[in-house]
Structures are given as structure tokens and as C-alpha cells.
Amino acid sequence: MENNTKTFICISNYFKGNDFLINLKKLGNKVFLITSEKLRDKPWAFDSIDEIFYMPGQDIDWDLDMLLQGVAGLMRTEKVDAIVALDDFDVEKATYLRENLRVDGMGQTTGRYFRDKLAMRVKAQAEGVPVPPFSALFNDEYINHFAETVSPPWVLKPRSEASASGIMKVHSKDELWEKIHELGNNRIKYLVEQFKPGAVYHCDGLNFNSKVLFSLTSQYLATPMEISQGGGIFRSANIPYNSADDKAIKKVNEQVMKAFGMKHGATHTEFIKCNEDGKIYFLETSSRVGGAHLAEMVEAASDINLWGEWAKIEDALVRGKEYKVPSQKKQFAGIVLTLSKFEQPDLSGFNDSEVCFRVPLEYHAGLIVKSEKHERVRELLDDYAERLVRDFATVAEQQAVKKLH
DSSP states (O other), X not given: OOOOOOEEEEEESSSOOHHHHHHXXXXXXXXXXXXXXXXXXXXXXGGGOSEEEEESSOGGGSOHHHHHHHHHHHHTTOOOOEEEEOSTTHHHHHHHHHHHHTOSSOOHHHHHHTTOHXXXXXXXXXXXXXXXOEEESXXXXXXXXXXXXXXXXXXXXXXXXXXXXXXXXXXXXXXXXXXXXXXXXXXXXXXXXXXXXXXXXEEEEEEETTEEEEEEEEEEEEOHHHHHTTOOEEEEEEOOTTOHHHHHHHHHHHHHHHHHTOOSEEEEEEXXXXXXXXXXXXXXXXXXXXXXXXXXXXXXXXXXXXXXXXXXXXXXXXXXXXXXXXXXXXXXXXEEEEEBSSSSOXXXXXXXXXXXXXXXXXXXXXXXXXXXXXXXXXXXXXXHHXXXXXXXXXXXXXXXXXXXX
């Protein structure tokens, strides 16, 4: 008798992805979770997890060899069908395990296109996807050439931070070299790029068999960079369907997925529409569901639960089945989120009928609204942002701001 249970190892060093784990379990699978020791007390979906393993350290300081030995030990008694990374920092870990244990799925080379901002830019440029002018920091002559031929301001960006933290704005060649010298041997972990002022968009999608089956285009109304560098308000809302920007961004998003070899799963990709020339430039992508409760916002607008559908995609893959994306509603939704000076802010005053979700994080005040009308969403976000700043917002120290997962 054939056992139809498939076995998944999910990796997350951030508390997220319960929807994914619940849906994977519902589909009749065995679900193992590897997470950080520090997250032991978080409200994981324990009923949907067969066993949890805890790793010491967080983010990039997991010992990969220890992780590999642990998973190899598990594989002596379990036939592992798939390894899934639920967060940005886990992409490398999952690709490393897949390569070493020969488990199907994204390998290390492709994985870099979804983690390493330098790899993204080099590949995008080679494939004809528009990117802002940039340079690696390996070779002094190249850096000087960049500084002499590309007009400032520029930004120094870490190649693999999962958020806008660690980005430095630079206004002259002297200042650029000063910063590069400060980085010392770490300079190879950064790149420099022209700063292009413009509207920043994100495209959240689902992919299967190398096709984008679903995508929703939204605009950040305050950019993540502004938030992580001095408090402020995080806002995003999906833009009018089939508008010129929507079509242009979806088109570049498909180009990016094709260029980077994205086959299956959820993606979150960012673009900028440059004020100067009106063109759409690719900024960065990731092979995961967008953070900062964007999944709930996407679901409010479209009725598509990205975590749940991603679980169905992974399930279909290991079973060799087809996957069909459910039919999509075309509504509008937006999120407003800020760090709060209260641990449990009382948001009962935000009682418009459009409010559909309240962000459950401590020391955060945030809401999601949805409506048939784009203008109504924007109007509420403007109003709520003002009220949140006045009554709840706090500016955290740069170090205290965690990634906007």
C-alpha cells in the first residue's frame, strides 16, 4: 500500500508562516519546522507541526554544518520530499541543504538571485531588465569609474540584508571612499547604486511551472527605507487594476521571474518608477511572501491567501499534480503600520466599516482597510496615518527597528 503522506521541512528564523504550516498539514502532509531557539515561546501553529527543532543563534549566525548534520540525522528515518524557506534569511540555508542532500527545488545559484542584491542587478542587467546604474565594491578602478560617470546621490546597500536597514546615502566621491574605507574588509558585502527618487511599488505573486499565475501591484506610500531610518509610518495600497503602471510593473515582474529562473512559489518584488524619466526600474526580489502583513493586505484586496496558496503549490509539486490559482476578486486594500509607544495600543477609535484587520504585534499600531473604491482606501490611509502619528507613534532607535518582515 502506498503511503500518500509527504514530508516537508520548513525553515524560519522569524515568527511567521503559520498559515503556510496549517495549510500544508491540512493537505495531509508531515510537517517539520526548524526555527531559532529564541522563538521557542512564540505561538506557532503547534497542532499543524509534527515536530519542531530549535537552532541556537538567529538570522545569519546559524551554524550551517550543525543544521546539515541535524537534517541528515532526521533523514535516516524520514523520507524528506521538500525543504521550504519561509523567510529571506532562510533562503541560503534551504538551498545549502537541498544541494547537499540532493532534495529537489531551488539550488544555491538561483537562490542568490533572490537574496544577493548584487547577483540580482548583474543578472537583471544581463537579461535586459532596467536597473539603476550600480557597481560592485571589489575593484577600485570600477568604483572610481562609477563615481565619475554616474551623478550622485548614491546609496551603499548591503548585498543581503532583508530590509532597508544598513543603507547609507552618499553625496560625493570623497564621501563614498570614506564610507568604503570604514567598511574595511566588509566592503565586498556591499554595492553602490545611483539613488533614483520616485514612487516605489511592490508586486506580490504566485508562480507555478515557471509562470506567474497571480500578481498584485501595490505602492508604498512611505518607503521601508524611511521607516527603518527613523520611525515614521509604513503604508501600502494596491493600485488601480489595468492602469498603465499596473501593466508596466506586471510586465517587468514577469521579465524578472523569467530571467532569474523562478519556477514555483511566492515572490515579493520591488520596483521604482523614476520621477526623472517615468521608467520602471527593478530594485529587488525575494522568493517569499512579503512581510509587514502585506499578505493580509493582498488577501483583503484579492481573496487570495498567499501563504495558503504557496502551501498548495509546494504540495502539488511533490505529488506531481497541477495547481490552479483560485479566482481573484478585484477590490482595493491598504495597510498603515507604525511603531507604537504602547504595548497593546487601543485602536477601537478606528471603527470605519472598511477596517478588516488589526495588526496583532506588541508595540505596533496598524490596520488594514478594504473597499470597492481605490480613492476610499487612500483617503482612510491618509486619515489614519495622521491620527496614528499624533496618538500612538514613537520613533525607535535605529538599532531597535526590527526588519519589516
